[in-house]
Amino acid sequence: MSSYIRRRLIQLLPVMFIIIFIVYSLVYFAGDPVLLMLPENATQEDIAQMRAALNLDQPFYIQFFTYMSNVIQGDFGDSFSYNQPALDIVLERLPATIELGIASMIVAVGMAVPLGIWSALKRNSLTDVFITGGTVIGQAMPNFWLGIMLILVFSVNLSILPVSGTGTYAHLILPAITLGTGISAQIARLTRSSMLETLNQDYIRTAKSNGINRFSIIYLHAFRNSLIPVVTITAMQTNALIGGALVTEMIFAWPGLGQLLIQAIHARDMAIVQASVFIIAIIVILMNFIADILYKLLDPRIHLK
Amino acid sequence: MSIPEEKQQQDTVSAPPRLKKVSSVKKWLKLLLQSKTGTFGLFIVIFVFLTAAFAPWIAPHDPTENNLAQMLQPPFWAEGGSMEHILGTDNLGRDMFSRILYGAQVSLLVGITAVLIAGTIGLAAGIIAGYYGGFIDNLIMRFVDAFLAIPSILLTLVILGIVGPGMFTLILVLGITNWVNYARIVRGEVLSLKERDFVTAASLMGVNDRKIMYRHLVPNVFSSFIVIATLSVATTIISEAALSFLGMGIQPPQISWGGMLSSGRDYLADSWWVATFPGLAITITTLGIIFLGDWLRDVLDPKTNMNRKGR
Numbered sequence: 001m002s003s004y005i006r007r008r009l010i011q012l013l014p015v016m017f018i019i020i021f022i023v024y025s026l027v028y029f030a031g032d033p034v035l036l037m038l039p040e041n042a043t044q045e046d047i048a049q050m051r052a053a054l055n056l057d058q059p060f061y062i063q064f065f066t067y068m069s070n071v072i073q074g075d076f077g078d079s080f081s082y083n084q085p086a087l088d089i090v091l092e093r094l095p096a097t098i099e100l101g102i103a104s105m106i107v108a109v110g111m112a113v114p115l116g117i118w119s120a121l122k123r124n125s126l127t128d129v130f131i132t133g134g135t136v137i138g139q140a141m142p143n144f145w146l147g148i149m150l151i152l153v154f155s156v157n158l159s160i161l162p163v164s165g166t167g168t169y170a171h172l173i174l175p176a177i178t179l180g181t182g183i184s185a186q187i188a189r190l191t192r193s194s195m196l197e198t199l200n201q202d203y204i205r206t207a208k209s210n211g212i213n214r215f216s217i218i219y220l221h222a223f224r225n226s227l228i229p230v231v232t233i234t235a236m237q238t239n240a241l242i243g244g245a246l247v248t249e250m251i252f253a254w255p256g257l258g259q260l261l262i263q264a265i266h267a268r269d270m271a272i273v274q275a276s277v278f279i280i281a282i283i284v285i286l287m288n289f290i291a292d293i294l295y296k297l298l299d300p301r302i303h304l305k
Numbered sequence: 306m307s308i309p310e311e312k313q314q315q316d317t318v319s320a321p322p323r324l325k326k327v328s329s330v331k332k333w334l335k336l337l338l339q340s341k342t343g344t345f346g347l348f349i350v351i352f353v354f355l356t357a358a359f360a361p362w363i364a365p366h367d368p369t370e371n372n373l374a375q376m377l378q379p380p381f382w383a384e385g386g387s388m389e390h391i392l393g394t395d396n397l398g399r400d401m402f403s404r405i406l407y408g409a410q411v412s413l414l415v416g417i418t419a420v421l422i423a424g425t426i427g428l429a430a431g432i433i434a435g436y437y438g439g440f441i442d443n444l445i446m447r448f449v450d451a452f453l454a455i456p457s458i459l460l461t462l463v464i465l466g467i468v469g470p471g472m473f474t475l476i477l478v479l480g481i482t483n484w485v486n487y488a489r490i491v492r493g494e495v496l497s498l499k500e501r502d503f504v505t506a507a508s509l510m511g512v513n514d515r516k517i518m519y520r521h522l523v524p525n526v527f528s529s530f531i532v533i534a535t536l537s538v539a540t541t542i543i544s545e546a547a548l549s550f551l552g553m554g555i556q557p558p559q560i561s562w563g564g565m566l567s568s569g570r571d572y573l574a575d576s577w578w579v580a581t582f583p584g585l586a587i588t589i590t591t592l593g594i595i596f597l598g599d600w601l602r603d604v605l606d607p608k609t610n611m612n613r614k615g616r
Contacts (some may be wrong), residue, residue, distance in 0.1 A: 018448055026464065144546075153574055156573055225369075246456075246462065247458075266466070273466070277455060277463060280455065
């Protein structure tokens with residue numbers, strides 16, 4: 001196990017290198033940030049001085065390696081709109097996004113797993129058709145539209161939930177449903193197929209022929225075994241979750257990383273953009289890594305090579 | 306001369322699947338009609354295509370014509386609505402129905418062309434990685450891992466923020482950021498195809514690598530490819546709408562469903578229809594494509610599972 005983990009971690013090094021390279025090149029090609037940072041009446045000398053201070057007069061590869069060694073030390077440069085280290089600002093906003101992410105995951109799994117199991121048990125019935133159709137609609141619906149429709153119904157027409165902002169659990173409900181629905185579609189589909197597969201296994205048939213009651217067959221035998229791929233796919237949704245959070249946070253004015261990032265893109269505050277992309281990539285990689293390990297821990301049939 | 310004859314006979318006797326191929330259109334139609342969702346999906350897709358193609362003839366109004374006297378008219382069934390604007394008008398008095406018809410053009414154009422670009426890059430990367438293996442494979446796969454770690458909508462957004470929005474750049478950037486899925490699946494298939502006899506035979510006969518890739522590998526991965534491509538059109542249309550919604554995609558006066566939704570958001574309190582109908586149009590379109598793609602997967606490629614279970 002530990003040698004497997006070590007090997008996977010070593011494999012991640014080139015990936016991290018490529019990510020830093022992508023993040024850096026993006027900004028390199030964005031053009032000279034100096035003009036944005038200095039006041040309009042800056043002289044030529046001021047500009048040249050600033051360029052030298054930021055290493056911008058060096059060739060690409062030197063700039064890149066300087067940047068990389070800074071990143072490894074946790075230095076993403078200063079944000080010019082906040083006048084603070086970019087990483088600090090990003091980390092300050094991160095908890096709000098994590099809070100939203102966890103709430104959305106709870107919504108997604110809470111909807112998907114029971115629905116997936118239910119439709120598997122009622123295979124090919126009308127219930128199954130409805131649930132499966134519902135998951136496809138959940139997948140087809142853009143989450144920002146769902147968010148707006150939820151605001152329309154629950155905030156504008158019924159006025160039972162706040163339109164946007166943060167602070168109470170009520171503020172969390174609509175964004176979490178918005179973000180959770182799209183993800184739950186994937187999880188529900190997998191739960192259904194995994195449950196169907198498990199129900200066809202020999203040990204289920206044996207349990208049935210031994211006269212064990214339906215309830216324990218479903219919950220003790222089938223459910224627990226079919227959850228293994230569900231756990232992994234759930235952890236692997238981090239990528240989709242963060243992608244969705246970008247838009248969801250904008251709609252609900254949720255003060256997380258997504259909102260910060262979009263504001264930074266509009267303001268061309270590249271230090272923040274770079275730091276956010278990097279932090280997001282690390283989180284996704286970490287979650288996928290955990291998913292991989294979990295999969296192998298939960299299912300002893302899978303051997304670690 | 307008798308040998309080929311014998312062989313021919315054998316073929317006709319032992320190969321009933323080949324006989325079926327003769328009436329392939331009929332076979333496909335039969336397969337399609339067996340699946341209700343597949344038929345439904347195809348029906349929607351054809352409908353959206355026709356809408357996009359004939360928008361100039363169907364649309365009752367000029368979609369970009371402002372008419373402030375008519376602004377925020379409700380749809381015809383609501384109080385105060387009229388048949389003049391069956392889905393109402395937006396904040397500038399433009400006809401919603403006409404705008405939605407024209408919006409289909411942009412969605413399909415961006416969705417399909419971006420998928421073609423992404424698919425070409427992914428197909429090439431996957432075939433090269435799988436066929437050559439070794440260092441090249443490792444290099445490409447680490448790039449795949451890196452792209453997988455950055456949500457593609459995020460990367461697209463950042464690049465568009467840098468190079469500036471617009472339809473052409475949007476298509477290009479969506480194409481460049483979405484190639485990873487194709488590469489992974491194509492590579493996986495090539496790895497197993499490479500071991501098959503016909504590839505080994507071809508390479509022993511001295512057929513060059515490029516020819517092997519074009520003649521043997523591309524046709525054999527094509528069915529999985531077409532499944533991912535179809536389903537990707539749906540996700541790309543959603544991405545385009547999301548980016549336009551955030552102001553980084555299609556720019557006005559060009560019409561896009563995402564952009565319409567975004568302007569409708571400000572009038573939610575008393576004009577619900579401005580934000581509702583464009584979203585409905587996106588949902589119906591992607592729903593049709595997903596149904597069609599799911600059906601294609603069931604028919605063409607029972608092996609591929611959309612759910613990624615490790616590598």
